Amino acid sequence: MHPHHRVVFLFWDGVGYGRKDPDINPFFRARLPHLRSLLDGRLPHLGLRRFESSLASVVPLNATLRVEGLPQSGTGQASLFTGVNAAKLIGRHFGPHPTTTLHPLIESKNIFRQLGEQGRTRCFANAFPRQFFEYAASGKRRLSVSTLACRYANLGLFDAEALSRDEAVSADITRVRWGELGYPHLPVVTSKEAGIHLWRIAQRYSFTLFEYWLTDYAGHARDMAGAVEVLERFDGLLGGFMEKFDPTLCTLLITSDHGNIEDLSTKSHTRVPVPCIVAGRRRDEICSTLSNLTHVTPSILSLLSNA
Template identity: 40%
Template sequence: MRVLLLFLDGIGLGADDPSLNPFAAAQLPTLTELSGGYKWLHSTPRLSSERATFIPTDAQLGVPGRPQSATGQAAILTGRNVPAEIGEHYGPHPNDAIRAILAEGNLYTHLAARGKHSIRLDAHPPHYLAEIERGKRLRTAMQHAAYVADVPLTTLADLRANRALSADFLGDGWRDVLHIPDVPVHTPQAAGALLATLAKQHDFSLFSTWITDEIGHHRDLARGIAFLERFDAVMAGLLEAWDDSEGVIVITSDHGNLEDVSHRKHTENAVPTVLIGAGRHQIADQISALTDLTPALLRLFG
């Protein structure tokens, strides 16, 4: 069994309003097919399509306030109700209490204890990694979970060698924004195929992108639409190359944001979890909140 977790920071299930929700406005044929012909909206119930199960997933976890990245990501990767344990939704970066919870055990450390190999598939720019090393930048909760399990963050060298992808999926941001020459720039089709190829080489692969959350904070509807349409095209390439009998793809998020560009803050909406592959039938019924993901994935690995 292999698992590929695609984590899109800050995507929730919002209103069917193309003026404020990129998920309502964008052309997303692949994502929509996964959810049985329905857009990824608040009104879409839990349902199964030919290849996938779509699960509106509770990110609130019984704690008042707007869900935040550190507690949400820690809940995803530990199965613990981290916001309830620390008494609030907290982020974007983890505090000492959240770091301690991640260090007590997370999906990466539990998989390592079962002899399973994990990898990150999203490359990090050199200046970003240098700032983490110098203590100038805090690790995200997802990065800290990997750190305490000795799973390295992937680098420019990994990107150049096609062992990782860029957070923008295609790599053009490294060339055009970071001005790093000689990085591969993929078509969406090729990026999706590369995700499939890499995920087949490891037991557990995690690809994380922060760009969805950033677009939401900037209230940029047009950019949100463009990024989701890019993701949709990448998913088409991934699904074409993915063998449903070999593994499960999980798409999920930590909290809402992008689905409502009427304000700059996170939302209290449920987030989409989408499970793809035959193994999903073993775990889909067990998932309704962020805290259910790690226990379900561990069950999948036996």
């Protein structure tokens, strides 16, 4: 038995294996001391797909799911968060939001719902401004897989009030945009502070998800300086989190839905595999079952069912 074991899933959108080329791959231009520390000084790339460090394992996940065309966020995230090949189900990759034909799958099989049926506590750590709740209530906004999953699992989303208490994390990590959204008194934090907040939040739940979509936006923008900043911000969050991380009581999983930011020579998604980074003493229980996006949710469910 493993008392009180937790899983924290850091989902970064649009991060695949790229070439070890700082001219097109911002991972090899950015300063990423905490990610490099986690991986014993190395970073995954097309020539280094699967390896072990003292604390973590890196495993490649197929993101094309045996479907032609470029992987997209709607089907990729549905596959990632349900354990079912959503692209194969509808016969194509689709995004950025899931097509309505995937809603029944997301309703019945999403990871939040399945964990709830196991009796596990779970949370989506991202905070949302009032504009999001207004759009969602109006029915005019197509929801992402993660927010749709929360709705179907009757899992409430965190708001600005939770964020002000450091009980949620901003999607941009440092809260720099919240002033523009009508929250001028909400303090900006460092990325390290956000990582510490995330660790504290995770202590209350069996499973915690944090979603970082700026990586995908940076890939589409093809702006090297912007992409470097987005990655360095994530690295700061990782540093704050790892400062508190207990590998005996927590498994950390970092992965993506498709490639994009790793190749700024194109603004489109890519068909490369995505790295799955798993840290903690029980990482072998997850890594031994992973080879594509559909394996992530079942591996988390299995680990926590034995927790």
